[in-house]
Amino acid sequence: xxxxxxxxxxxxxxxxxxxxxxxxxxxxxxxxxxxxxxxxxxxxxxxxxxxxxxxxxxxxxxxxxxxxxxxxxxxxxxxxxxxxxxxxxxxxxxxxxxxxxxxxxxxxxxxxxxxxxxxxxxxxxxxxxxxxxxxxxxxxxxxxxxxxxxxxxxxxxxxxxxxxxxxxxxxxxxxxxxxxxxxxxxxxxxxxxxxxxxxxxxxxx
Amino acid sequence: xxxxxxxxxxxxxxxxxxxxxxxxxxxxxxxxxxxxxxxxxxxxxxxxxxxxxxxxxxxxxxxxxxxxxxxxxxxxxxxxxxxxxxxxxxxxxxxxxxxxxxxxxxxxxxxxxxxxxxxxxxxxxxxxxxxxxxxxxxxxxxxxxxxxxxxxxxxxxxxxxxx
Ligand SMILES: [Zn+2]
Numbered sequence: 001x002x003x004x005x006x007x008x009x010x011x012x013x014x015x016x017x018x019x020x021x022x023x024x025x026x027x028x029x030x031x032x033x034x035x036x037x038x039x040x041x042x043x044x045x046x047x048x049x050x051x052x053x054x055x056x057x058x059x060x061x062x063x064x065x066x067x068x069x070x071x072x073x074x075x076x077x078x079x080x081x082x083x084x085x086x087x088x089x090x091x092x093x094x095x096x097x098x099x100x101x102x103x104x105x106x107x108x109x110x111x112x113x114x115x116x117x118x119x120x121x122x123x124x125x126x127x128x129x130x131x132x133x134x135x136x137x138x139x140x141x142x143x144x145x146x147x148x149x150x151x152x153x154x155x156x157x158x159x160x161x162x163x164x165x166x167x168x169x170x171x172x173x174x175x176x177x178x179x180x181x182x183x184x185x186x187x188x189x190x191x192x193x194x195x196x197x198x199x200x201x202x203x204x205x
Numbered sequence: 206x207x208x209x210x211x212x213x214x215x216x217x218x219x220x221x222x223x224x225x226x227x228x229x230x231x232x233x234x235x236x237x238x239x240x241x242x243x244x245x246x247x248x249x250x251x252x253x254x255x256x257x258x259x260x261x262x263x264x265x266x267x268x269x270x271x272x273x274x275x276x277x278x279x280x281x282x283x284x285x286x287x288x289x290x291x292x293x294x295x296x297x298x299x300x301x302x303x304x305x306x307x308x309x310x311x312x313x314x315x316x317x318x319x320x321x322x323x324x325x326x327x328x329x330x331x332x333x334x335x336x337x338x339x340x341x342x343x344x345x346x347x348x349x350x351x352x353x354x355x356x357x358x359x360x361x362x363x364x365x366x367x368x
Binding site: 038041042045046047049050059062063066067070071074075124126127128131132133134136138139142143160161162164166167182185186189192193200 | 210211212215216219221241242245246247248249250251252253254256257258260261264265267269271272275276279
């Protein structure tokens, strides 16, 4: 029910800014307030870990990479500007940690992601409200399907649909142009839907 | 020029569009089977991602103590926390803001009508596209939540540990 009141408040004009409170926190963290950095950690580490787990596809490696991300963040706090969003900044660091980790771990061939997306949408079932429920098994399938995406494309899609970054922020994190971000996310979506089609709408047993 | 843009539908769901743009995209999507189809998928994706995030178990490596221990061995100045209060202070605001970010997932859940599927030409009710207001939204979301006894749609950004 908390959700419903939140939704209602949003609709009646409560401030929806997700940077609410972050600026002051950031300022305090930058000036060396350890409690502020701890708050940043508590708030953002689950998302950072999930992002890294989805990229690395390895939970233990994600543990280590999450720590490394926050160690780096801690040493770079002073580089942050007031207008930066802590979440996307951290995910940007996490992405670098992931890229380095991938290089260090050596061979990591991405699953081929052939572009046959054009016909895909025509045969996809349309999800119904019943499909919205995600049980344990489906959650596993979803993670698996995400893992099938090309790594870069997967990262961009996750930044959008899991971590709520704006397209511009994703462009900054990925080092891509805005049109490329939109294009890659679109392709990732089509590919993901193709993977999940058997589990929604009429396709679901 | 095509008016079917997945990124615009996405921005609509995320509540990122200016009112006039939102109205334009909604108006288009209302009459466009392809966009209705894409919107249904986008809602599913967001809903599923949110639930998946909430299911993530806590990780021992996510403890601040572990990080502190590591920082203590870094050449940079270590974090020494003089006080421990207040770290959860902003969760309320965050939860609300995050709910806002994904609110549209829940705003327009269509009522009834299971088993829609098959072709992209399948018509969807107007409710799917247009968030008609608090009441409709609460009805739809509450009905679904009541059935499963849980809050379906929350943001992955507030994946509280121990949830
Ligand atoms: Zn369209």
